[in-house]
Amino acid sequence: MQPSSAVSEKTPAPFTPTATGKPLVGIVMGSTSDWPVMEAAARLLDEFGIATERRALSAHRTPDAALEWGRGAGQRGLKVIIAAAGGAAHLAGVMAAVTPLPVLGVPMESASLKGLDSLLSMVQMPGGIPVATFSIGKPGAINSALFAVAILAQGDERIRKALDDYRAAQSKKVLEAKLP
């Protein structure tokens, strides 16, 4: 059995948002089972001081509630929607159908087809209703958050500076890394 300290090192503290103010980004996902991946997006946006709305809503299991949430997103003050779903992943497209806000889609890795099903379901939108589709799983979650930051940075100097700092720190970390 592992010592408890080793276990706690691997188990991150529960996500407790610290960003204040009105949520600017909505993170919606098809199932609570998507949260362990999408938590990365929520944590990153929180680090940028950007408050988020986080909901599990399904295009298939809760269609009316999903549509209502998407339709009201702009009025609630959201500027960007990140939508994650797996398998027959229609949630991002459904969001894009009912709001003019930018919708960033994150395909979730699925058990049977490893997320290729999610990716193809999400990326093949008909002309006229765009979904900006990211890579499968955690890299997509992270990049969707950074893309949302980049969108918000266009009208906010504080966010623009924070994004510049983030990228500079990322580059520094790579350049300073020592290999064995």
Ligand code: RP5
């Ligand atoms: C999708 O089905 C969800 O987004 C999730 O990725 C997948 C599996 O959902 P659960 O069966 O785990 O709830 O709608």
